[in-house]
Amino acid sequence: MKKIITLVFLASFGLTNAQQAFKGKGDAKFNVGANIQDGGSGIQASADFGLGENFSYGFVATYLLGVDEFSGIYGENTYANVKPEFEDRVDAKFRINANLSSVIGVEQLDIYPGLSLGLHNFGGHLGGRYFFTEGFGVFTELGFPIAKYSDDKEVFDHLNNQVTFSIGASFNLD
Template sequence: MKKVLSSLLVMTLLLVGTKSFAQYQKGDKFLNAGIGLGAYYGGGVPIGASFEVGVTDEISVGAQVDFYTWGYNYVGYKWRYTFIPVAVRGSYHVNELLNLNNDKLDLYAGLALGYYISSYSDNSGYTGFYDNSYGNRVLFGLHIGGRYFFKPNIGAFAEVGYGVAPLKLGVTFKF
């Protein structure tokens, strides 16, 4: 049964038309700005932006930067972690593959590779391990998302993934 279903899926994908739709095409430029719900390192609410340019009718490349901070303040003692993830990213736009004929929708999946810049501050006067227990590190990200355009160049986006936040929501602009 699994082989039959797998064969049908492969045949369906091979028969998908190559018609080009207007959701995404080579040369398109997208700017996403939004917030993350949850964060993979520490706490806080990530805010950030990404920019991508279409290099083919299915692939876009670009960059992303986010910022989030969280801390503690109790009876005069304060500490704070700050994170600035910076990465390059690439996305594969799947509307053609899925034969979706919707000019307002752009579905995509992709990868990101970058660096987490993190810092720690407190008012204790001590130094040592807690100066920055998170440390700077490599960022490997994965995202699956979609953009829905209310107007030809303005819409909303949502992404689920790994890297900065499990869910990102925001506004998107197409140039």
């Protein structure tokens, strides 16, 4: 029972002291968290900068730490216990977001759909940030490719060309 009371207290404290998630022009946010996807998991870091009341641009980078080895036949080649190289594990993207906190009327929550142009594909994302204090919050994001640059001739092309899920901490930089 003590755990339940403590959890309710912390949740209500976080909700009553929550801060504005997106302030518009001049706003700056930094996210860092876990990247989870099929065939591997890793870290994601992103930064977003406000350009207007509901518009921002930013950058996102991911690096896959734990990646499944591949053994078998792919295309015309046979592979045995092959691990991906650095360029197969890393991805960097420029992105634009439509920040909807003022549209939905909840200042502490920023829902942001957007588009990204990266090293491996052109894609989209849907994310959300919730700020507990002026400087700290949490984020979650779902990313997906729309058009990829390769024609799947390499074993690990799928690593940066699939749906990804990210979750982590968000920090206010302004």
